[in-house]
Amino acid sequence: MNLQPVTPAFLDALRPDLDPRCFRDVTPNYLEEPRGRWQGQAGAVLAPATTAEVATILRAAHAAKVPVVPYGGGTGLVGGQVMGQGPAPIVLSLERMTKVRACYPDENVLVVEAGAILQDIHSVADDHNRLFPMSIAAKGSARIGGCLATNAGGVNVLRYGNTRDLVLGIEAVLPDGRIWNGLTRLRKDNTGYDLKNLLIGSEGSLGVITAAALKLSPKPASQGTAVMVVDSPEAALSLLSLAREHMGEAVSAFELIHRQGLDFMADHLPELRRPFPENPEWSVLIDLGLARGLDPSEALETLFVEAAEAGLVSDGVIAQNEQQRHELWEMREQIPEANRLVGSISSHDISLPLSHLAAFIEEGRAALEQLGDMRLNCFGHLGDGNLHFNVFPAKGKSKTDYETQRDAIKTLIHDLVAVHQGSFSAEHGVGRHKVGDLEKYGDPVKLALMQQIKATFDPHGIMNPGVVLRG
Known part of the structure; x- marks a missing residue:
């Protein structure tokens, strides 16, 4: 696209039209992403406070063919917020637009x-x-x-x-x-x-x-949370079906948790409380939000009794107060942090049809065993088919020991996702990291239309070059 880097002359031309507070120092936080795998660059960091200032910056960038990388909280996991190649871009931070x-x-x-x-x-x-x-x-x-x-x-x-x-x-x-x-x-x-x-x-x-x-x-009049032990992902899916028969849309969340995530937590975040003396192989966290006059604890107890009679659950903890509910959710929400502290070889944000989930998990586990000694943490939003299927080094090793295997692991998992009619990106996006996957697994007509839409909106290709589509 023949893009041009930010130059002092370009910035000097902008200064009369922008508040001086727009101009930020180029500090490392704007050039990093949470997994530490990609490093960005910036010719300037601009932080507008109004929509009019955003428009001024983009108008100038469009005219000069200067690339622009929008920047929010920097929490993205597919490299969409860091541009490491090409002309030095404007990093456009929205940090001052908080009204x-x-x-x-x-x-x-x-x-x-x-x-x-x-x-x-x-x-x-x-x-x-x-x-x-x-x-x-x-x-x-x-x-x-x-x-x-x-x-x-x-x-x-x-x-x-x-x-x-x-x-x-x-x-x-x-x-x-x-x-x-x-x-x-x-x-x-x-x-x-x-x-x-x-x-x-x-x-x-x-x-x-x-x-x-x-x-x-x-706001739901009352909320309830429980963790229930299941024998397998297949049993978890049957429990989900039973929960929705009982409570319909009152089921707000249904999260699958594997023992490996709890083991990571015990090793690296020991201060966090876990619900069982011994970490179960599989469990689910269920969250309810009920209308006035309904008791979530009673609803969860009824669900547990019926599920136990059906052989779907073997143990459970139902939060009895808000503090216990917070602790159960804290356990679930800190799984990504424990993962980060261990350091994954390859992480996969995937979605699958619910009827394929159990088979995919078993086939994926077996395929990884054939590649070598690794640990798998499979967890995520079971209710909507979104798994985080993350691969970690064996105990005593680090992710750097597996550098030569990372691409093979990702390809193995994403190929299997395609066989099961799923998606290689459920909720994290494509970013720069998964552009090749989109080209490999995406429908060619869809890709062609996306290219045409990009050319219509952004004929100079200044907006986040290399994200979603190659420049």
């Missing part, structure tokens, strides 16, 4: 800017006795713009859907600096192409989302 523009509790709508941190959005919703249900492990640092850009998932997708399902409208700046004011609060607006959902999930490759009208939900 809550409006809240409409009676409409169940919250309008926020893209730099708002997810945990802060939860707090604002809670202040209005409402719930913003999207929750991920990085909620304390992830910004909503990044969640929108990747169409993030999390633990409550089973009940509430992905980020895309929680948005009514967005405001965005296109690559040439035009502002699209799509901040509608309407739930029905059948007026043409769905540009909102093109931009959501595009990982900053089509423009910069600057604000969103988010759907809130009434």
